[in-house]
Every structure is written in structure tokens, then in C-alpha cells.
Amino acid sequence: MKEDIMVAVVGAGPAGSTAAQAIAASGMEVLLVDKKSEIGSPVQCGGFLPEAFELEKLMPHARLPGTLREIPQRHILHRTQLQRIYSPSGDNKQFAVAGRVLDRRAYDRHLAALAASAGARVLPATRARLEEGTVQLSGHFNGKIRPQIIIGADGPHSIVSKAMGNPIQETGICLEYEMAGVNIDAKAAEMYFSARYAPGGYAWIIPLSQDTANVGVGVRSSYMAGQKLSIILGRFIREHPIAAEKLAGGEVLAVMRGLVPSGGTCGAIQKDNMLLAGDAAGHVMATSGGGIPLAVVAGRIAGEVTVGQLRGEMVLADYASRIREEFGAQLSRSVRIRKMVDMAMKSDRLMNALFAALSPEQMKSVMRAQIPVPLASRAWLFSGSDSQD
Template identity: 55%
Template sequence: MRIIVIGAGPAGSTAAETAARLGAEVVLVEKKMEIGSPVQCGGFIPEASELRDLLPDAVLPETLVGIPERCILNRTKVQRLYAPSGRSAEFPVAGRCVDRRSFDRHLAHRAARAGAQLIVGTEADVCGGSIRLKGRREGIIDADVVIGADGPSSKVARAIGAVQRDEPGICLEYEMVGVDIDRDAAEMYFGERWAPGGYAWIIPLGGDVANVGVGVRRSYIQGKMDLAAILRRFVEEHPHAGELLRNGETVAVMRGIVPAGGMPDMIQSGKFLLAGDAAGHVMATSGGGVPLAMVAGRIAGEVASAPGNLEIYTQRIERELGGPLRGSVMIRRIVDRAMRSDRSIELIFSLLDPMTMKDIQRGRLPAPLEKLRSLLTV
């Protein structure tokens, strides 16, 4: 049994390790020359206790439960949300702020030690039922199963006709040093001026270092989209965040795309499986995807390495991740109406208590949000 995994992010490396430990011959292909770089994620991963509540039906990989301390830069205690007016709400969330370069390499190292063959600096294209390699390795290789964990612009997804739903989020992030932030809080900021169609964030990485970014959607922006100008405005002009970031200096710039529309209609076709961002395994309410990607990678590795019907993959994903994914998409579509104006965002903050906001982040539709839906459709 030969399995080719395309993409050595959290989903791909987890799938490769899982399948290799189950005795399959695994080839893990990564187009980047350096796994984990450039970083395309804020690096916030809830603690295992939070994840069990977020994904109650999922079996969490041990690599997600016990992240090595060397990969954890900081731990947070609360999540704080800011309305456009500056009013805030917070709720307890135990979180780990990880070094994604270190964490992604840790997962790839585990896959290699389990027996997977790693090929970096090499692009993989679907060529009929085979995979064509181009880069440090050239040629065509065949496999019994192909796992596409190649991100939101997945070539594997395109090859099997899987189409991402809804508009993706577009993100730009700075790593900043010299900031004066609350090291215990992961913060989200909302408002037309600061992050149209999404939110801005500050994720503390320990000491005076933080990831500061914005995620927006193109349809919410009037005229030309200048993501750098939006982030610069947030850093320099936001009444609260601007004070925290005033003396900061940018030491890295990171970009990414977040598929926040849920799973496409198809995540398995023939011998091809999709996992992680390639399959829309992202919480639409927050854009968080690493935990879901790793659960999906584990399932993909197990299904791919066992002889039998690969169609069971969709059923297993649905069983472990379907509820939270569907709930988060439903909530995001309701809240989308509010994102069109600061007044509507303020209404959300006035109607919902902090713990209800936490439920919403986790894809649970509370009664107050149903009330909000009716108010926004009037």
C-alpha cells in the first residue's frame, strides 16, 4: 500500500505519520524548501481541555494534546473581543501560542521517524491517476491513495472538482517586538475601519512580542483592496490597539488565505482524499483550522492505510467534525449581515453575554443569535 501525501502542514504530516505507523509506504511531498516557513497562521491553538469541548466527537491526535514545550511561546487565559466603539467582552479560554515553524517541523520529524519518505522543494500535480513531481525531485509516481493536504489553493481539490464554498478570508500579519500588550489575552477587534468583513487580532507570543494581523473579505471593501494599508491603519490608529502597539517594530510579514465557507460537497473521489484547508476544515466563526486539520489528517491516514472503501472517509469526517463545522458556517452567515455596519456589530455586543460569544466561536447557535437573525433581517 503506497500513499502519497501532498502538503507537509499539520494535516499532511499528521496523515503521513498515522499511515506510516499503520504500516503503509508513505511519501510526503512539500513544495516549500523549508517546512513551516513562511508562516501563514497566527499560531493560536486552544489547550486540550478546550479542544475537547470544541470538538466533542473527535479523537484528538496525541500531537495536538501534548504539544512540546519548546514549540509553545506563550499561554493565554482569556479571549477578549472589541466592538468598533471600543467596548470589550471577554471569556476564559486556555490557549497555547505556538511557534508554527517549530511545530510544523516537529510534526514532519515525527512523520519521518515513523517511516514516511519526505520530499521537500517539490511541487506535485495530479496527472490522471498519478502524481507528477517537479523541483528537487522530478518524475511521475503512482500511489494507491493520494491525500491532498495542500492548503486553500489545493491542486488536488481542483483536480477532483471540489469547490470551496463562499468567499475566503485574506490575511496579513506582522510579527512585532517592543509591544505593550496583555500577555494573558488573545484579542480580536471588529469594525468596518479596522477589518471589513473579518477581524483584526493580537496574539501574544511572550514578553514584548506578538502576532498582529487582519483578516478581511474582498466583498466588504469599497474600491481597491490594500490589505497593507488596512493593517497599518489598525496598528497606528486604533484607539486601543494603537496604544499597545505604538512602540512596536515589525520583524516579519506573513500572508495567507482562510477558507471559511465549510467543506466542499466532495472531500473524497476515487483514490483522492482532502484534509485540512484543502477540505475547508476551518471554523468559520474564527478562522481557526489547525486542530481540525490534525483530526482530519489522522482520519485520512487511518482510512488510507486500511484496505477497503475510501468512501468511509467522508462518513468519519462527518462523525467527528461535521457538527462544529456546520454550526460555525451557519453562525458566520448570520453574523455576516452584521459585519456590513458598525451599528450592527455593536448590536451583537449589546445582546450577547461573553459566554454566549464563546459558544458562538465554537459553532453553537444560541437562542440570542436567533433573535439577532430576526433583527438583522428587518
């Protein structure tokens, strides 16, 4: 492998493969490196991705790549029509959201294959380390490279972000089971809020078919009071007054763990010859934990800015403002909302009061990182009844 190359992308998730495709399609030399032996596996995701018209409402200023719009049918396991949200007291509100549930393993491989077809060199089973401007590769491929530009698309604990001097970002921790033999509403993706069953976060049921689902919980360690995540998810599955009925008799086919950035961007997303995209840059909607669409859009922008810099038409310093233009406002509002809702997370009484204050349409707007009046006014803080705690 030659030492001097134009671009190295660390991480072949949705952000990295999208960036590598954009760069290779412009005729530039790019290496796409991932430590996973098989790109896309193991899966660390629920796979929920709103339909393209929903994404346009979520990120109205973003240019959505075709890979978010026309996903081959064979990579879509299921489609949902509703989002249903349960309060701690068991009330629910639902609203229309057209969703696709992706086969993430297949989708990630599809994106990496598009990058490869465009001319990117893909190096699976290869770990990258950064050392004084060089990238050290070890694993299936070994060597030292000196790229002109490095894109860090290497997830929440990004080594590229660390090399840029950024602090460790705030994350939620998730545990998810793929379950078979469940009796769920296959039309609805469900979220459950409760201090007992999902402290500082929420639990979810994402249907994969009529009787299979991804069932998970994402929480923040500061709310867990030393409890193990497997205990929290087990309790949700066996004891939650509503979910337990749907999940009774289900068998676990797969166990997935992972971190989800929950505080938006923390630190710089560009420094010297380095850019960050996707989870590495905190590009995850803090209201939902959804990161696939932002990762793909950020990967596209990182690729375009890289090509612009190499052609002398742009500078890498343009990257942060391009991100801000396309989805910066939505990302930072989602973090503001999460911080408002954090207060309610401390007590089921407050969460029930907040839930009661919002109509289904207002909940939908919260999920789209808009701040409806009842949330902003904080009147709900004073309207909860003590008996529900």
C-alpha cells in the same frame, strides 16, 4: 524513485504530516511531498491553539491525536488565559480560554519529523502536479509516481481538490505582522471587529510574550471596496482607538500572508482514489479562522481510512462520514454562524447591537460553534441605535 507506490500525501502541513505518520506507522509506504524548501517555513499562521481540554469542548466527538494534546514545551512560545473581543464602539467582553501560542515553524517540523520517524519518505522543495492519475514531482526531487491513494493536504488552493472537480472555495485573506516592542496584555488573545479596521472579518493581537505579538487582519475581498490589505492593517495598527495605544512604537519583524477557508467544505472530500484534509477540504472553524486542530484530526482520519482501504477493512468512501461524525456538526454550525454574523459585518451599528445582545459566556459559545438564543432570534437586528454608525 519507483513509480508504483501505495500513498502520496501532497502538503506537509499539520494535516499532511499527521496523515503520513498514521500511514507509515501502520507499515505502509508513503511519500510526503511539500513545495516548501523548509517544512513549516515561511509561517502563515498566528499559532493560536486552545489547550486540549478546550479543544474537547470545541469538538466533543473528535478523537484528538497526542500531537494536539502533548506538544513539546519548546514548540510553545507563550500561553494565554483569556479571549477578549472588542466591538466597533470599543466595548469589550472577555471570557476564559486557555490557549497555547505555537512556534508554527517548529510544530510543523515536529509533525513531519514524527512522520519520518514512523517511516514516511519526506520530499521537501518538491512541487506536485496531478496528471491523469499520476503525480508529477518537480523541484529538488523529480519524477512521476502512480500512487494507489492520493491525500490532498495542500492548503486552500489545493491542486488535488481541483483534480477532483471541486469549485474554488470561499476564503478570507490575511496579513499578519510579528511585532516587537508592543505594550499588550500578555494574558489575552484579542479580536477586534469593525467595518473600518477589519471589513468582513476581524483583526487580532496574539501575544508571543509580554512585548511581542502576532498582529493581523483577516478580511473578505467582497467587503474591502478595493482597499489594499496592507493599508487596512496599517490603519488598525496606527489608528484604532484601543489597539493603536498598545501597538505604538512596535516594530515589524516578520510579514505573513495567507488565505483561510471561510465557507466550510465545498464540494467532495473524497473521489476515486483521492481524499482531502485540512484547509484543502475547508476544515477551518468559520467563527475564528482556527484550522490547526481540524487539520490534525482530519489528517489522522485520512490516514486511518487510507490504511483501512489498503488492508481491505474499509473503503475510502467511509472518509466523509468519519469526518462528519468527529467534527462535521461543529464545522457546519460555524459556517451558519458566520453567515448570520455577515449581516452585522455590513454595519458597525448592527455589530454593536449584536455585541450588546451577547453575554461573555454566549460569545464563548459562539466561538465554540454553538448558537445562543440571542444570536438565533435576530432581535439584535432591530435594536441597534443609529447614532453608532
